[in-house]
Amino acid sequence: MCHMANTEGSISSVLSEKRMFHPNPEFSESATVKSMSEYERLYHSAEEDPLKYWASIASNFHWFKKWDTVMEWNEPHSKWFVGGETNLCYNAIDVHVNTWRKNKAAIIWEGEEGEQLTLTYLQLHREVSKFANVLKRRGVEKGDRVAIYMGMTPELVIAVLACARIGAVHNVIFGGFSANAVAERINDSHAKMLVTADGAVRRGKTVNLKDVVDEALVETPSIQNVIVHQRTKQDIHFQDGRDHWWHDLMGLASEYCPAESLDSEHPLFILYTSGSTGKPKGILHTTGGYMTHAGNSFKHVFDIKEQDIYWCSADVGWITGHSYIIYGPLINGATVLLYEGAPNYPQWDRFWDMIQRHKVTIFYTAPTAIRAFIRAGDEWVTKHDLSSLRLLGTVGEPINPEAWMWYHKFIGKEKCPIVDTWWQTETGGIMISPLPGATPTKPGTATRPLPGILVDVVHKDGTSCKPNEGGFLVVKHPWPSMLRTIYGDDERYKKTYWSEVDGMYFTGDGARKDEDGYIWIMGRVDDVVNISGHRLGTSEVESALVSHDAVAEAAVVSRPDDLKGNALVAFVTLKEEFEGDQKLRVELRDHVSKEIGPIAKPDDIRWAEALPKTRSGKIMRRLLREMATSKEVKGDMTTLEDFSVLEKLRQEEEKSHEENSK
Ligand code: WT7
Numbered sequence: 001m002c003h004m005a006n007t008e009g010s011i012s013s014v015l016s017e018k019r020m021f022h023p024n025p026e027f028s029e030s031a032t033v034k035s036m037s038e039y040e041r042l043y044h045s046a047e048e049d050p051l052k053y054w055a056s057i058a059s060n061f062h063w064f065k066k067w068d069t070v071m072e073w074n075e076p077h078s079k080w081f082v083g084g085e086t087n088l089c090y091n092a093i094d095v096h097v098n099t100w101r102k103n104k105a106a107i108i109w110e111g112e113e114g115e116q117l118t119l120t121y122l123q124l125h126r127e128v129s130k131f132a133n134v135l136k137r138r139g140v141e142k143g144d145r146v147a148i149y150m151g152m153t154p155e156l157v158i159a160v161l162a163c164a165r166i167g168a169v170h171n172v173i174f175g176g177f178s179a180n181a182v183a184e185r186i187n188d189s190h191a192k193m194l195v196t197a198d199g200a201v202r203r204g205k206t207v208n209l210k211d212v213v214d215e216a217l218v219e220t221p222s223i224q225n226v227i228v229h230q231r232t233k234q235d236i237h238f239q240d241g242r243d244h245w246w247h248d249l250m251g252l253a254s255e256y257c258p259a260e261s262l263d264s265e266h267p268l269f270i271l272y273t274s275g276s277t278g279k280p281k282g283i284l285h286t287t288g289g290y291m292t293h294a295g296n297s298f299k300h301v302f303d304i305k306e307q308d309i310y311w312c313s314a315d316v317g318w319i320t321g322h323s324y325i326i327y328g329p330l331i332n333g334a335t336v337l338l339y340e341g342a343p344n345y346p347q348w349d350r351f352w353d354m355i356q357r358h359k360v361t362i363f364y365t366a367p368t369a370i371r372a373f374i375r376a377g378d379e380w381v382t383k384h385d386l387s388s389l390r391l392l393g394t395v396g397e398p399i400n401p402e403a404w405m406w407y408h409k410f411i412g413k414e415k416c417p418i419v420d421t422w423w424q425t426e427t428g429g430i431m432i433s434p435l436p437g438a439t440p441t442k443p444g445t446a447t448r449p450l451p452g453i454l455v456d457v458v459h460k461d462g463t464s465c466k467p468n469e470g471g472f473l474v475v476k477h478p479w480p481s482m483l484r485t486i487y488g489d490d491e492r493y494k495k496t497y498w499s500e501v502d503g504m505y506f507t508g509d510g511a512r513k514d515e516d517g518y519i520w521i522m523g524r525v526d527d528v529v530n531i532s533g534h535r536l537g538t539s540e541v542e543s544a545l546v547s548h549d550a551v552a553e554a555a556v557v558s559r560p561d562d563l564k565g566n567a568l569v570a571f572v573t574l575k576e577e578f579e580g581d582q583k584l585r586v587e588l589r590d591h592v593s594k595e596i597g598p599i600a601k602p603d604d605i606r607w608a609e610a611l612p613k614t615r616s617g618k619i620m621r622r623l624l625r626e627m628a629t630s631k632e633v634k635g636d637m638t639t640l641e642d643f644s645v646l647e648k649l650r651q652e653e654e655k656s657h658e659e660n661s662k
Contacts, residue, residue, distance in 0.1 A: 012470060012534045017401050021408070022440045023417050027390070031303050031437020039438045039448070046451040050477050053452045054080070058292045058480070061091050061331070064261040067288070071478065076498040076505070077485070078478040080289035081264040088268060088291045089165035090259035092330035093128060096121040105335045108309070109154050110354060112201045112341025119154055121333070124161075127154075127250075129257040131162035134249045138225045140193050142167035142260060145270065147191035147223070149173045149182055149213060151200030152340045155229045155246065156316050157326055159195045163269075167260045168193075170269045171282075174317025175200050175207070176615050176641070179215035181280075185272050186220045188282055189487060193225050195246075199232030203342045210236040264288030270487045271319055273425040274614070274639045281496070282487030283319075283425050289480030291331065293429040297450060298328030301419050301433050302362055303391060311337040312364040312393075313351065318616050319425040320395055324364060328429070343369055348376040352384035363411070364393035364421075368617035370403050375552035375575050381410045391436055393419040397618055398521045398539040400546035404443035422446035422521060424507065426497070428481030431455060432519050444543060445518045453479055457513045462501050465512065470522055470537060473511040474504040510537050527621045529558035530566050531599060538621060541602070544595040545570060548588055550578040555611050556602065557625040567603035569628040571611060571649070580607035604628070609648050615641045627653065 028034050033042065046053035051070040058067070058081055067084030096102065102122040109117045119127065140146060146168045150156050152175070163170040171189045173182055186194065196213050199206040210228060214237055217223055228236070229246040266287045272280040298304065302324075310329055314320035329336045337358055343351055351373075355363060373381070392412050399407075399420055408418060417436035423429060431453045432446040439447050449455045454477040457465045465471040475482075482505070486493040500506035510522040522528070522537025529536050538556045545554035553573040561567035572588065574580055585605045593601045612620045620640060626633045633646060640646070 012536055017442055017444050019401075019405075020440050020442050021417075023437050024415060027417060028437040030305075031435070032300055033435045033438045036438050036440070039435055039451070042451040043448070047454060050452055050454070050479075054292065054480055057296045057452070058084075058288065061291060061295060062086065062095055063288075067264060071480075073478055075503065076494060078289075078482060079265050080286075080292070080480045084264040084288055085261045086264060086288050086291065087165065087167075087259040087262055088287055088327060088331075089128065089132075089161045091291055091295070092161060092164075092327060093121060093125045094259060096333045097125045099333075101333045104306075104333065106330060107154055107157060107336050107338050108358065109338045110340065110358075111153075112204070112345055117154060124158070126255045127158045128161045128165060129255050130250050130253040131158050132165040132257040133253040133255075134227065135162055135168060135193065136166060136257075137249070137253070138193060138227070138244070140166065140168050142262075143169065143267070144193070145169045145171050145189045145191040147171045147173055147182075147186045147189065147194045148196075149175060149177075149194060150197040150209065150229060151175045151202070151207070151231060152315060152338060153197070153229065153231055154338065155197070155231075157338065160269075160316065160322075160326055161330075165257065165259050167262045167266055169267045172269070172271060172317055172322070174315060174615060175209065176317075177212075179212045181639075182212060182216040183219045184279065185282075186216065186223060188272070188279070189270050190222045191220075192222060193227070194223050195227045195229070197229040197231040198236045199234050201232060201340055203345050206232045206234055208234065208236075214239075262287055265484075267484075269322065271322065271425055273319075281489075281492065283483045284485050284487045285428050285481065286484050289482070290428050291327070293479060293481035294323045294328045295331035297429040297433075298324060298334075299332050300435055300450065301421060301430050302328075302364070302393065303436050304329070304332050304334050304362070306333070308334060308361045308390075309337055309358055309388075310334050310362040310364075311339070311355070311358070311360045313339065313343070313369065314364070314366065314395075315616075319423075319428070320364075323429050343372070344376070347380070348373070349380040349384060352381050352386060355386055355389060356384045359388040361388055362391045362393070363389060364395065366396040366617050367394055367399040367403055368397065368613065368619075370394065370399070370407050371546075371553045374403060374406050375573065377576060378410055386411060386413065389413075389416050391419070392416045393421055395421045395423070395430075396616065398523065398543070399444060400539075400543040401443035402543070402547045408443070417441065420444075420446045422519065426483040426507075427475075427479070428483065431475070431479075442518060445514070445520045447518045449519070455519065456504075457511050457519065458501060458504070460501065462504060467515045468512050470510055470512040470535070472501055472525065473507045473509040473519070473521070474501050475507065476504050478505075524621075527557070529556065529568060531558065531568060532564050534599060536600060541568065541570070541592060541596065541600045544592045544600065545572060545588060545602075547595060548591045550574050550584060551588070553611060555608075555619045555621055555624055557621050557628050559604075559625070559628040561603070568600070569604045569606065569624075570602035571606050571608040571624055573608050573611060606649070607652055608645075609652075610642070610645045612645045612649070613641050614639045624649075
């Protein structure tokens with residue numbers, strides 16, 4: 001299966017994974033989509049007439065005014081449900097308040113110290129309506145941008161939904177970002193209002209959010225008002241006239257605030273995502289199309305049932321939190337668990353303890369978290385009763401097959417399907433994923449696209465790759481929740497997504513399609529390494545390393561080499577009980593050689609206590625590449641989560657340099 005084609009745009013695929021897991025019949029019986037043949041039927045009818053399919057999905061939601069035209073396409077700009085009017089907050093809350101669900105828990109919140117708060121749909125409706133009135137009273141109008149910078153508390157969800165209710169455009173800024181990053185995002189979106197908190201709680205400490213805000217606001221002339229939620233009750237600086245307490249304003253607000261009837265293409269939110277270089281991109285999503293896909297994909301991929309307790313451990317500061325903590329679940333009337341704090345506080349079993357106590361049925365997390373749990377040791381898991389779980393999910397990076405197997409075995413007890421969901425901030429919702437009652441899964445692949453989503457793996461010229469031949473992952477037909485543009489920079493939008501392959505949306509990812517049509521993500525195309533003329537996807541070599549018993553996590557990059565053009569450098573984090581030495585180095589090299597072939601054998605192996613990651617958990621291979629090449633890291637580091645990681649790697653690098661050359 002090892003194709004080494006190397007025409008332009010091809011990436012050699014070397015990973016071979018043969019295990020396959022079928023959904024258990026009990027699960028399938030009550031699932032939304034019950035079999036592969038049902039999926040195929042759905043998929044093919046949607047493929048034949050995508051607009052008809054999307055129109056039928058959109059009509060499941062509440063529209064104040066029905067659309068005239070399903071879609072208008074003016075490459076590369078699409079408009080969906082043109083002429084229609086709706087409101088996403090109305091679809092997420094009001095529709096339930098008019099049914100028996102009004103007293104169903106919408107949000108069950110747990111603070112890091114164990115505090116709990118439950119908001120029913122009716123209670124959420126009241127809080128959101130009040131806060132919407134607060135925003136209006138403070139001068140926020142339809143179309144204005146509102147920046148939201150706070151920790152994972154119910155108020156964050158309330159603020160987001162209140163914006164949607166009145167047609168203000170929310171711009172959520174992850175609570176871990178620095179003053180510079182906050183100021184940059186506020187300025188780029190010209191936000192008029194900032195909603196924040198005095199502090200946030202993280203790993204038993206308080207983070208001084210308001211201090212960061214005060215520093216940021218020196219450079220943000222557009223902000224007129226700041227609303228401060230009192231979370232930690234620490235002393236903060238308060239600027240009269242500009243700063244207001246959340247509880248003061250809420251105390252005065254009326255709970256009557258009808259949802260605005262908004263044009264389907266009315267902007268819903270801007271969410272910043274970092275490009276590989278340069279300033280972050282403000283990804284713009286609009287109302288009707290985003291609602292349609294977020295709501296529908298949640299229902300199908302997570303197979304949601306009334307009695308489920310659904311937990312997504314992401315932060316609302318990322319797209320995962322927007323689409324699959326707030327909008328997708330609430331549109332479907334689900335009960336969402338919202339957790340404020342860290343996965344290892346007070347100990348490494350916090351998540352498993354929470355799943356046991358809340359009887360969580362569906363759990364959605366990231367490969368980076370799974371690898372951290374593997375590293376911490378199985379005993380944290382095995383002491384808890386996880387029998388309430390019925391479905392697991394992952395998102396954010398390719399999941400290494402061995403990490404998938406661990407998740408399947410230790411968390412899912414070999415009975416829960418795993419939905420490995422591929423998507424992006426730009427796509428707004430899940431694009432490629434198993435349907436848990438239908439799709440047989442293979443560890444390491446997001447399997448097949450959802451109905452209505454036409455993806456392919458192509459060469460640079462747009463022609464399809466052969467099975468198992470690596471190429472560019474593209475989307476060939478517009479979909480309702482696609483980004484509309486990069487806010488304030490339409491040229492960059494065209495250049496980034498629509499100029500790589502003619503007439504297709506380019507995802508930036510390398511991938512291959514196997515003989516069953518399953519898509520295997522091989523990593524970002526920017527991270528592809530070229531070894532002796534073969535372009536290899538980093539994720540495959542990393543997965544081979546992770547399949548060794550001693551390895552918890554690995555990142556592979558290349559550095560220039562006189563002989564081969566490039567040499568492979570692997571940064572490896574070992575499981576707690578293993579020691580990195582020369583013997584293990586040799587063993588790991590042989591292991592990769594056996595798993596993939598000698599071509600992928602790392603030239604250097606460097607022990608890394610931890611890898612540099614973005615705040616959302618993605619490995620920053622670019623920094624590692626700089627480190628492997630020049631020993632110095634100069635590029636943009638504003639998204640790096642922990643600076644000490646780089647320093648430790650630098651020290652390690654001195655040591656391993658000698659040993660690797662032995
Ligand atoms: C990039 C998008 C979508 C929410 C979180 C990330 C990678 C995401 C998978 C997956 C392999 C994945 C891709 C993608 N990615 N999910 N299941 N398998 N890779 O959103 O920060 O916009 O990142 O994350 O490289 O392009 P994002």
